[in-house]
Amino acid sequence: MTDFAAAIDRLLNQVRHWEQPRWRGKADQTYALVQRLADLVADVESRPHRPVPREHDMILPDQLRVMADDLLAASAPEPVLAEAASAVEILRKNL
Structure with a gap:
């Protein structure tokens, strides 16, 4: 759980201050992660x-936070959290 929570916090710290022009070319990848978490x-x-x-x-940072919180609240098993953490880290590296 800690790895996923830390990974999502790092991603949110990276993107939450972005303005609209910065999202160009990156929003679809981020939305795909939101959908994967859902x-x-x-x-x-x-x-x-x-x-x-x-x-x-x-709105994408808010959607990420909600989906991450939902996954944590669902008491997801460690393999699921590890998969989610990996997806978050892959996105961070590609942004």
């Missing part, structure tokens, strides 16, 4: 996957 939460809770609404790019 899918992981759905899997842990045995619910069907549903699309996360694609809001304005400036």
